[in-house]
Amino acid sequence: MTKRALGAQISHMLKSRGVDVIFGIPGVHNQELYRGIEEAGMTHVLARHEQGAGFMADGYARASGRPGVAYVITGPGLCNIMTPMGQAYSDSVPILVISSCLDETAAIRGQLHQMRDQKAAAATVCDWSEEARTPQAAYGLVDRALTEFHTRRPRSKHIQVPISALGAPADPAPAPVEMGPGPVDQASPLRLEPLREWLRASKRPLFIFGGGAVRHLDTASGDHQWLDMLRGMGAASFTTYAARGLIPEGFPLHFGSYLGRPASADVIASADLVIAVGTELSECDLWRDDLGHKGRLVRIDLDPEVVSDRHAADMQILGGAHGHLVSALIEMQEEPAKTGWAVSEVTSFRAAARSEVDAERPGIVPICDALRAELPDDTMIYSDMTQFAYVANEVWHMPKPGHWHHPTGFGTLGYALPAAVGGAMARRDKPTMAIAGDYGFQYTLQELGAAVELGLPLPILLWDNGKLKEIDDSMISAQIAPKAVVAHNPDFGALARAYGAYATRPADLKELVRDVGQAFKADRPTLIHMTPDML
The missing domain is CATH 3.40.50.970 (Thiamin diphosphate (ThDP)-binding fold, Pyr/PP domains)
Incomplete structure (x- = not known):
């Protein structure tokens, strides 16, 4: 057991949990976090502005599938990275911001980098913002963040540690615990049976895939599970911007990423069953208030707020677009393929949409x-x-x-x-x-x-x-x-x-x-x- 300053122990802890790159800017308030970076064998990327550090952590997370971590100072450093934190929250990107904070703010005024309530400020743009006043709290919060990135909808999180605590000697963090396979879904065979019946009866099933359908996809092995399912069902599809590439361009019943085109509402209205997977169907997906569906709507998502939103789904399935759920949906492709969609209508829609984009x-x-x-x-x-x-x-x-x-x-x-x-x-x-x-x-x-x-x-x-x-x-x-x-x-x-x-x-x-x-x-x-x- 080697005692080190808590700031150094945090870096060693992150390294033991798979973090190998830190983005940030050192300052006198957070320098203890930097004590352990090189010793732990991690790479530090020096940003020119904390906003840049946050976006770097975001880009790293999106490319690697692992959390992006940033170190910033008290006050202005935290304020500068709040824009990237808000972006990561909006786009479901796992970034962890660790900052220093003042030891005391209630009874002292005029301190360097002082804010009225730093933790509360950060909480407005991320999933949660907490203060760790002891080593045990710091270690627990880091593990909580990493676990939630793995098992829930990943969103930005913030941990702040008082300056004196960062410099105080601390025992090492507990050994990492192996995480499970990922989010647990509610897609039991019994729960999915009504969906099977709806698919049997459907003549024009339509899938809308969002970024959540991509997140757990094994792209390295060329996994085309969604495509195989669509072919088996004779279903058509749209993708949001975030899911582009999930369905190959050559698939004849794919309408592309043109959800924001007004005419997509007419296509969706013509479907008798719409299944939205891993997408908020937000304003930035649709650029209109309503999806436009007239048939049944099924929502599949990790976030309870999404599946129960204003679009009023007929079936809500809370879970990740992976594992048991995907297997169950693939099994449903054995149902007779539908013939209600015509390749010509898809081709015509895509050509018209592309022309609109070019004209605008x-x-x-x-x-x-x-x-x-x-x-x-x-x-x-x-x-x-x-x-x-x-x-x-x-x-x-x-x-x-x-x-x-x-x-x-x-x-x-x-x-x-x-x-x-x-x-x-x-x-x-x-x-x-x-x-x-x-x-x-x-x-x-x-x-x-x-x-x-x-x-x-x-x-x-x-x-x-x-x-x-x-x-x-x-x-x-x-x-x-x-x-x-x-x-x-x-x-x-x-x-x-x-x-x-x-x-x-x-x-x-x-x-x-x-x-x-x-x-x-x-x-x-x-x-x-x-x-x-x-x-």
């Missing part, structure tokens, strides 16, 4: 097509809130699920670059790419320094249309004279080179594809400046 934001679809045709199939992409990504979310069908990550829900700017840094750290030998707009890129462009420091071969596609174009379009649509939508942009290439990155400005699609290919082979990140006039 002209010029982006051809760029998406050119890039998609040339990128390696295992490329992982992180996008920001930019029109380029809004188009790509609908028309860019992924060859693999879980390989495009977008800040859905909370919808923060500045996500793509730092998240891609975290993702690249999780998969150093595989291609990773970032896509950002000219305005949002400037929220976190300083993380170019981290990417250069790490030697990441990261293409950063910068879509520069010279303004906040989405807001400009929205104001015009609302008959508001566009205001505050144009900002002076820097010389992005010069800025990237100042950080030590490479920079290019392709003149056409051929040069764009060439530059991206070279960026994947480079010894550092490459900023690729795209403008509408390249077409």
Whole structure:
């Protein structure tokens, strides 16, 4: 039993539970957390801003399937990482933020980094925020967080430890306990029997898959369990943006990720049975208030709040989209295949939806097509809130699920670059790419320094249309004279080179594809400046 400062013991504990990378920024308040990082054999990634550290942890978690962990200081450090915490909460991403906190705040004022209620502030954007005043509490909270990431809907969590406690000697954390296979579902054969009967009677069954259907999928072994089930049932499908790639583009009854198109409501209304798996069916999935279903609706999700929401499901199944539940659904594919869906109606819908997307934001679809045709199939992409990504979310069908990550829900700017840094750290030998707009890129462009420091071969596609174009379009649509939508942009290439990155400005699609290919082979990140006039 080796006594160390509690801060060091926390790092050793995390390492013993599989955490090998920490993202963060050290300060005098949290330096005891840093005492054990190198000793425990972990890698630390120095962000240039705590917001960047949080997005890096998010990107790492999405790429690796393991929790992303960030260390930050009291007060402003915690405040700066709250935006990534809110994004991770919204998108069901397992990130754990560990911060220092002041020993006493009720009777003392004017302390460095003092907040009125730091724990409560963090609690507004994450699953829970707790204070550990003893080693036992710290260890218990860390294990609680890691266990809940594994067994429940994963969402951001925050643990704060008083400065004096971080520096006080402490015994090591208890040995890790082996976790079970994952969430326990309620999909017993008896409970699923009514669903079997509904499928027998259905002529036009429709599945809607969300990110939760991807999370437990064994993509490494090429598991096509959902596709086999759809074929066996003769069912049609939609995917949310997060589930793109789950159903291959060539599947004839797949409507794609066009749920946000108004015409999808008509398709859904024509189904006599809709089964939504691992999706909130939120505003950011549908871009309307109602799903549009007229037949029976079945909800399958880990979150009780989701299955019992305003869409008023006829059957609620609380559980993960894996294991027993998937096996039971696959068994149901033995029912006679339905013939109510026609390939022609799917083809017609997809063509019309794609044309709508191209008409709404002209010029982006051809760029998406050119890039998609040339990128390696295992490329992982992180996008920001930019029109380029809004188009790509609908028309860019992924060859693999879980390989495009977008800040859905909370919808923060500045996500793509730092998240891609975290993702690249999780998969150093595989291609990773970032896509950002000219305005949002400037929220976190300083993380170019981290990417250069790490030697990441990261293409950063910068879509520069010279303004906040989405807001400009929205104001015009609302008959508001566009205001505050144009900002002076820097010389992005010069800025990237100042950080030590490479920079290019392709003149056409051929040069764009060439530059991206070279960026994947480079010894550092490459900023690729795209403008509408390249077409």
